[in-house]
Amino acid sequence: MQTTGKPPTMADVARRAGVSPMTVSRAFKSDTSINRDTREAVLRAADELGYVFDSTAANLRSQRTDFVAVTIPSINNANFADTVRALSEGLSQRGLQILLGHTNYDTREEERLIEQLLRRRPEAIVVTGGKHTARGRQLLNNARIPVIETWDLPEDPIGHVVGFSNAQSVREMVDHFVVAGYERIAFIGGDADRDTRGTDRRAGFIAAMNHHGLDATRLIAAGAPPISMREGANSMGRLLETYGDTQAVICVSDLSAFGALTECQRRGIAVPDQMAIGGFGNYEIGGICVPSLTTINAFAREIGEKTAALIIDLLDGKREAGEPARLVIKPDLIVRESTR
Amino acid sequence: MQTTGKPPTMADVARRAGVSPMTVSRAFKSDTSINRDTREAVLRAADELGYVFDSTAANLRSQRTDFVAVTIPSINNANFADTVRALSEGLSQRGLQILLGHTNYDTREEERLIEQLLRRRPEAIVVTGGKHTARGRQLLNNARIPVIETWDLPEDPIGHVVGFSNAQSVREMVDHFVVAGYERIAFIGGDADRDTRGTDRRAGFIAAMNHHGLDATRLIAAGAPPISMREGANSMGRLLETYGDTQAVICVSDLSAFGALTECQRRGIAVPDQMAIGGFGNYEIGGICVPSLTTINAFAREIGEKTAALIIDLLDGKREAGEPARLVIKPDLIVRESTR
């Protein structure tokens, strides 16, 4: 096993094993017809040479990379991480590998990323959300591979969709709050535009409040997404100072909701008695903290699972590529201790 | 821009632009000498055809992929996510793209992953931790690319190292606790072996306790890594039932420490007065929760930054590949409200 000079190729392995390169190639595939002993001899020769299969060359010749490109807003978000993990596990069963990139909640960044990813010739591309630059859309449209938009229900989808309605989910939480007797309800979320899911959640809040004939103007802008725990805490501080008689607040995520909760704790404001708090995303923290957080389970893992299954069906031809799938997930309201 | 038939290649673009394929190739590189107008004409022709550059072919011919392979134990961990993000941002400045895989804290899984990643011919490979299967080590040793082990200080490193001493960090926390007057101190961590960093932290705890002549047997095994908030809470319950007179506990991470804190809150045990709690990793939650958590900042982001800079220097030949780097990071003890 030499560590200098050029790395061994299939031809080197073939020579050593006394077979043709084609036989070496077959020995490295699991489903090809090849004699057991021949395969073992080839693999032994490969091992002795320290041969490592070159996917790049195989990809070029076979025109298949077994890559699936995935873009997420942030690599540092447990919800998206859950989706990616489920996706990764589902896809790995078919030998598909994820090529992951993050956009920092920026569609310009997403556009660059999409272009970069498509150059690697993935078998499919999964993007988070339905908002893209014009050129980003165009790139996805022209890609001759399955395109799946997730975590959202775009009105004008590019291809397939695996998502849920962010607005509708929050509407249901507002309904629950109103039935529980809350009237002066606020919303803590990020600045508009960048995070479309967050924007949708706020829109759902406003629509539901208006529907109930309640004041929908208690909106705290927490800064640029993603909204951290710290920003949630700061926002709660501003809420208390601006709208002191607020009875309940819905936060754009469990992380900001937890931050808001801690600010109440620091100020001696009882949750839920003096202030009820709702979050979004069913992060682990929401089920653990004291009091635990009422939240919305968006089924991040299921999004990944369904997306993986969809991609596999499409690649296997078990599903018609021409008929875009629209897999709608119904989020669950989880009522816990932070509301009464 | 046709969407059926075979995708356009450089030859198609060249024909349309009235130049040779080589000129098209140059038009797509930024640093090559080519006439401004020619480049624009080529890029226009490419756009009109909906041409997308094929990295796979370029990679094979140039024998450069611009991939950097990275393995982390879990994709769902804010510490590793911080490292990956910093790494990703540092590397993208040189056009390097991360190929990420997760091992689920399992060296057998890591071995499979390493093999799969090396087949993609990355320019360098970054692994988390210094424990690998024999074959995993061999694969890394024979890879003719820079190997960087992170988040640890292996005694017998394969190549470069960017990490810190997990044991030493916890030793310092124990020292701090002892100086503060705590004597009956416990440790909550995962089952041995799988997570070597966690195991090192426990070893550091035991060594420090012994050094101070204190009882080092209050060890709560929280289950298989990674230890969740929930498992931290459960472990605190078991600790209180098993060693009721414990004054302080050190947890393998801030997540389990927070879980432990919530269990105290549910049981009406005052933190830090009746029970002091220390965590590890300086997760955001530790700085936000009430009381905030004493912890150890392992500088996850700096690990990523230093690793990215190291890789770039190695690939640019600004640093001798033959001289393995050993970049040691000194974690910081952050004393907060959960200890007195």
Add this chain to the structure above:
DNA sequence: ATGAAAGCGCTAACAG
């Protein structure tokens, strides 16, 4: 079950 020939789409190397 195995082999021979050809070529995937791009760029290194050289020439002009």
Add this chain to the structure above:
DNA sequence: CTGTTAGCGCTTTCAT
């Protein structure tokens, strides 16, 4: 600044 030639390492295709 631009073009020609050859070939990266594998697999498709067709034989046997």
